[in-house]
Amino acid sequence: MSSSPAFWMIPSAPTPVGPFSHATEADGWVFLTGQMPTSPTDDSAPLPDGVVAQTQRVMDNLVLVLEGVGLGLQHVVAVRIFLTEFKRDYAAMNETYRAYFPADALPARTCIGVTALAREALVEIDFIAKRPD
Numbered sequence: 001m002s003s004s005p006a007f008w009m010i011p012s013a014p015t016p017v018g019p020f021s022h023a024t025e026a027d028g029w030v031f032l033t034g035q036m037p038t039s040p041t042d043d044s045a046p047l048p049d050g051v052v053a054q055t056q057r058v059m060d061n062l063v064l065v066l067e068g069v070g071l072g073l074q075h076v077v078a079v080r081i082f083l084t085e086f087k088r089d090y091a092a093m094n095e096t097y098r099a100y101f102p103a104d105a106l107p108a109r110t111c112i113g114v115t116a117l118a119r120e121a122l123v124e125i126d127f128i129a130k131r132p133d
Contacts, residue, residue, distance in 0.1 A: 010023070059096070076129045
């Protein structure tokens with residue numbers, strides 16, 4: 001029997017740039033909204049320069065959301081990455097992203113080139129995680 005979904009707003013995570021929760025959970029599956037490279041402490045701060053710094057900020061923001069729902073990177077089963085400058089930034093983003101996961105426990109992943117992201121970001125990433133039974 002399934003339970004009602006839970007909707008999470010994480011105080012330590014950046015303020016959402018739109019009308020959505022940081023995460024939604026249903027039956028142990030946790031869907032993290034795509035994070036932008038925004039500061040978790042200052043909504044008006046400029047975005048970091050370059051895809052490496054932006055990828056680090058996005059991944060750190062996702063870790064804040066995971067921690068806020070009682071999970072960690074080891075619970076991530078799928079990732080979607082959106083890049084505005086795919087050809088230019090793919091290799092640098094990959095190198096930065098790879099540092100967050102052990103080589104023998106990489107989640108499934110899709111990487112998509114897009115024409116634009118909110119706040120003129122270069123990268124946005126979302127996660128699907130599974131809560132342990």
